Amino acid sequence: MTALLTVADAHVSYGKVEAVRSVSLEVRPGEIVTIVGANGAGKTTLLNAIMGVLPLQGTVSFAGTNLGPLDIEDRVSAGLSLVPEHRELFATMSVEENLQLGAFRNAAAAARSFERVYALFPRLQERRAQLAGTLSGGEQQMLAMGRALMGQPKLLMLDEPSLGLAPRIVADIFKIIADLKQAGVAVLLVEQNAQAALQIADRAYVMELGEFVLSGAAKDIAADQRVIASYLGFQHEEAAAS
Incomplete structure (x- = not known):
């Protein structure tokens, strides 16, 4: 299936500090893809660069269109939308x-x-x-x-949607994210709650220090011993015991 979003060899810098380097990913229509990693790994930076909030070196294409020349409003019009970490409501x-x-x-x-x-x-x-x-x-x-x-996006990017929420509310939010897939909306999900993200995602990328160190089917990433040790840990043990 042709990818809806393709990012190729992306680099994003803050001055002389390179926060994201050599990152490539894709999201297909109707797919949930998650990026998991520790705080400060570069996940939010990458989403902001895809949305056009930050300058990006590399290539970003969406629905066959190069997003490089487009401003944020035009990216929204093309069907790309971002829910930022701090929500930014009025x-x-x-x-x-x-x-x-x-x-x-x-x-x-x-x-x-x-x-x-x-x-x-x-x-x-x-x-x-x-x-x-x-x-x-x-x-x-x-x-x-x-x-x-409300803008009827083809791809919704979510930055830490569970941050600061009670466990019961987190479960509601993730159910809604899964429902979006059924409604035909692709989702690119950035989450520190790796266990919840990997349960609903089709594919996953693991980000460390600005780079992807693992990628593949979400179920395979969730079973990877390095991911269990670094990102699942006690949560994984609880799930296995229940």
């Missing part, structure tokens, strides 16, 4: 107003997008008039994902 605007902003490039389809987002996140519909800043952490994460989905 706290003094309502849930519905935040969602409306996500449809700014496709206002004609906004009604259909609202219907789709509220079906995925019924809690947002219940709180549609509530200010975003008054939502719980889990609800804010749902709103950030919903806002990104």
Whole structure:
């Protein structure tokens, strides 16, 4: 199957410090791909560079189009969307107003997008008039994902969606990510919670110090002794015992 997103020999630097080097990856249509690794490995940097927030040396193509010359808005219009780690919601605007902003490039389809987002996140519909800043952490994460989905992306990039959330809410978020695949949305997922990410992903990349050190089917990565020792550890032992 032809890849939806292809990154080839990517390098990303902050001044003289090279945070990502010689990274290549691909995401196919309708696929969940995860990048796991420790904090500071370069995962967030890579997502921001793919989205156009940071300059990238190398090649990034999406749906057959070279993204190099495109700004962030044009990448969104092409069907690429990013939910950043810190969500970046408008706290003094309502849930519905935040969602409306996500449809700014496709206002004609906004009604259909609202219907789709509220079906995925019924809690947002219940709180549609509530200010975003008054939502719980889990609800804010749902709103950030919903806002990104309002643009009807072909590929949704998620940066640490479970960060700071209670285990029960994390389970809800990962179920929704799995549901996105069933709805035909490809997902590129960056996560420190390797166990949860590998359970729902089709394929995985392991990132260390700005480079991919392992890649393959998620089930194979989850069974790799190096990954178990470095990223699963106690969580893996608990799962095996249960």
